[in-house]
Amino acid sequence: MIAIVDYGVGNLFSLKSSLGALGMEAVVTADGAVIRRADKVILPGVGAFGDAAQRLERAGLGRIVKEQAGAGKPLLGICLGMQLLFEQSEEYGCHRGLGLIPGRVVSMQPVVPEGYKVPHIGWNALHFPQNRPADPLFRYIKEGECVYFVHSYYATDCQEYVIATAEYGPELTAAVRRGNVMGTQFHPEKSGAVGLKILQAFCEREVEA
Amino acid sequence: MITKRIIPCLDVKDGRVVKGVNFAGLSDVSDPVELGRFYSDCGADELVFYDITASAEGRALFTDILTRVASTIFIPLTVGGGIYTVDDFDRVLKCGADKVSVNSGAIRDPALISAAAKRYGDQCVVLSVDAKRVDGQFRVFAKGGREDTGLDAIEWIRRGVQNGAGEIVLNSIDTDGVKKGFDLEMLKAVCDVVDVPVIASGGAGCIEDFVTLFQTLPKVDAGLAASIFHFGQVKIPQLKRELARQGITMRR
Numbered sequence: 001m002i003a004i005v006d007y008g009v010g011n012l013f014s015l016k017s018s019l020g021a022l023g024m025e026a027v028v029t030a031d032g033a034v035i036r037r038a039d040k041v042i043l044p045g046v047g048a049f050g051d052a053a054q055r056l057e058r059a060g061l062g063r064i065v066k067e068q069a070g071a072g073k074p075l076l077g078i079c080l081g082m083q084l085l086f087e088q089s090e091e092y093g094c095h096r097g098l099g100l101i102p103g104r105v106v107s108m109q110p111v112v113p114e115g116y117k118v119p120h121i122g123w124n125a126l127h128f129p130q131n132r133p134a135d136p137l138f139r140y141i142k143e144g145e146c147v148y149f150v151h152s153y154y155a156t157d158c159q160e161y162v163i164a165t166a167e168y169g170p171e172l173t174a175a176v177r178r179g180n181v182m183g184t185q186f187h188p189e190k191s192g193a194v195g196l197k198i199l200q201a202f203c204e205r206e207v208e209a
Numbered sequence: 210m211i212t213k214r215i216i217p218c219l220d221v222k223d224g225r226v227v228k229g230v231n232f233a234g235l236s237d238v239s240d241p242v243e244l245g246r247f248y249s250d251c252g253a254d255e256l257v258f259y260d261i262t263a264s265a266e267g268r269a270l271f272t273d274i275l276t277r278v279a280s281t282i283f284i285p286l287t288v289g290g291g292i293y294t295v296d297d298f299d300r301v302l303k304c305g306a307d308k309v310s311v312n313s314g315a316i317r318d319p320a321l322i323s324a325a326a327k328r329y330g331d332q333c334v335v336l337s338v339d340a341k342r343v344d345g346q347f348r349v350f351a352k353g354g355r356e357d358t359g360l361d362a363i364e365w366i367r368r369g370v371q372n373g374a375g376e377i378v379l380n381s382i383d384t385d386g387v388k389k390g391f392d393l394e395m396l397k398a399v400c401d402v403v404d405v406p407v408i409a410s411g412g413a414g415c416i417e418d419f420v421t422l423f424q425t426l427p428k429v430d431a432g433l434a435a436s437i438f439h440f441g442q443v444k445i446p447q448l449k450r451e452l453a454r455q456g457i458t459m460r461r
Contacts, residue, residue: 013305017280119332122211123460146460150332192284
């Protein structure tokens with residue numbers, strides 16, 4: 001069973017449906033006991049970092065997600081959920097994240113060229129780092145396939161954990177992994193067949209001892 | 210590099226997809242779920258799902274249809290028709306919509322745009338505008354294109370974006386259903402005043418019309434059409450291949 005962590009932000013309907021389409025049992029839950037029982041955990045999220053981090057903390061779920069990640073359980077953060085995996089974000093002030101992956105989340109406004117719209121919304125191609133093999137999360141897809149993004153902030157100072165980027169002027173962090181903790185800036189549940197293949201790869205990942 | 214988007218529009222009445230010429234003479238085309246899946250499979254980048262009778266008759270969207278569409282199709286879904294309050298946003302977002310399009314609802318209450326943007330983010334709020342030339346001006350029409358509001362379309366759109374609309378769908382009533390190409394003049398006037406994505410709607414009749422659109426107006430992000438896709442006059446895989454061949458960035 002896959003636990004989709006529900007802390008009151010974002011639309012979880014498509015995520016749950018897409019996992020259902022893959023034949024996976026997914027439960028949208030705010031219950032720590034259910035999250036502990038799950039084989040895998042997905043941390044979704046849209047909206048502002050500060051508000052989301054606070055909600056996660058207030059619901060007591062931040063601690064549980066960290067504890068489960070620490071126990072080796074596969075964890076996937078999606079969009080804002082990926083950003084929450086980092087140490088801090090500079091979105092409207094400075095906010096602390098879960099600190100599961102070293103790095104910080106900053107505005108893309110200063111780095112994207114003139115004429116590029118912020119937020120970065122739409123389909124963009126994934127690029128894999130040249131210096132290492134493609135991550136298992138992408139084992140069913142090919143370099144250059146497109147996924148769907150909606151974001152204004154991006155993760156930086158996390159180079160060694162970057163497993164995919166997307167070009168929007170500079171190459172922006174599109175996905176990260178540190179052991180059993182993974183994150184996608186894009187929405188696999190909105191990325192058509194390519195997105196489903198990424199979710200499939202995550203679902204097949206075993207708990208690390 | 211972000212891709213240009215090809216968006217089929219599913220106008221829905223009584224649970225069926227319909228498309229009128231110049232908004233009159235509706236004809237039943239297909240089942241929204243089947244058609245949605247078909248488009249998703251053949252490479253549509255997004256779907257727009259309008260309850261076209263909602264604004265005229267005050268009818269709420271058929272949320273069960275929407276739920277069925279959203280649980281079978283995993284590409285971005287925009288929903289419009291009958292959106293008058295933030296609660297209407299909530300209702301369709303819970304059924305799996307990613308973006309909500311407002312048209313008559315924003316005309317009736319312009320504060321709806323900012324209220325919704327504040328709650329769900331700019332990226333969620335699409336301002337859809339039906340516009341037509343009247344006395345040398347682009348004029349906003351309401352009630353599915355039947356009522357002249359007297360509003361200047363360019364000014365209305367500029368203000369909408371200021372208030373938090375994250376995307377504009379511009380439907381030219383002058384070219385809608387005519388199939389002689391998009392309304393490039395009207396689209397350019399809009400692109401010149403906003404920096405959010407602009408989706409062109411109304412007038413596409415063939416593949417060449419999309420090529421002309423993206424080549425003439427590089428600031429336009431997407432092309433939207435209905436009947437030419439529904440009746441197979443333009444096939445999406447072929448359209449996207451041709452656009453890519455002409456150097457326009459497309460999702461493969």
